Amino acid sequence: MHKPFEREPFEPKVSIVTGGASGIGRAIAVELIARGSHVVLADIDGEAAVRAAAELGSLASAATLDVADAAAVTALVRQVVADHGRLDVMVNNAGVAIGGLLEELDERHWTKALDVNLRGVINGVTAAYEVMRAQGSGHILNTASLAGLIPAPAMLPYTTTKHAVVGLSTALRAEAAGLGVRVSVLCPGFVDTPLLDDIYEAPASFGGSSVRSRVRLLQPRFLTAELTAKRAVDGLAANKAVIPVGAMAHLTWRGLRYAPGPT
């Protein structure tokens, strides 16, 4: 039976945010805490997660987690439910920026992008869905990107995995609706976070200058993590399917034209 959850209030008590130690994930944790939720910051950088949790106060805690490790993700979700009795919000946000033109990329680039950006979201979704189906309630928010809706220049693995996250999210949303589980996907433009400085083994097309300075040529003003997170949690509360933040128009990159949709 379809549950009328549009009328239900959004009052999360227990949340997990992957990639919660930094950037957008940390800012989403701040928003969820402001709404009264305990938030587990789960990050591959466990020390950074501990530091962030200490900064965010008594409603935050930290866990070391590699989202690419399915067994570890399942174990964390089950541990949080054992500790807190429930899981209201699962934010599958951990991600890495993998750039390059096809001819610059090798197996490692694709494996890293697929393992973290796609397999990591699948792992989080699968573990949270098991718990939320049993509860008959819950919210899953997956962080994709505007690069999940339109191509991001010279970022083929990133664009590919983020499109997959949008597909996974919108398809699962339809399956989940009758079970009381909401699924949303966040699609921001460029956001001012460390991700822009830390492109994974940046290929030649990004060489010679930082990604940040190159991105500035495409989008002179970055979004802030804070604004992005506020939009994300407002969108989650409103049960929006896709939560775009910012906009990218037609982009050109070294003479190549990337259209904002199929042409």
Ligand code: NAD
């Ligand atoms: P960030 O680098 O500030 O934060 C990413 C966090 O994920 C880091 O704390 C990192 O340690 C963690 N992480 C990386 N690999 C992990 C793994 N295997 N398991 C667990 N944690 C892992 O970057 P951000 O910009 O806040 O990125 C968060 C999400 O937002 C990503 O999915 C990213 O693709 C997406 N996004 C970012 C932008 C942007 O311009 N910054 C735009 C759109 C979407």
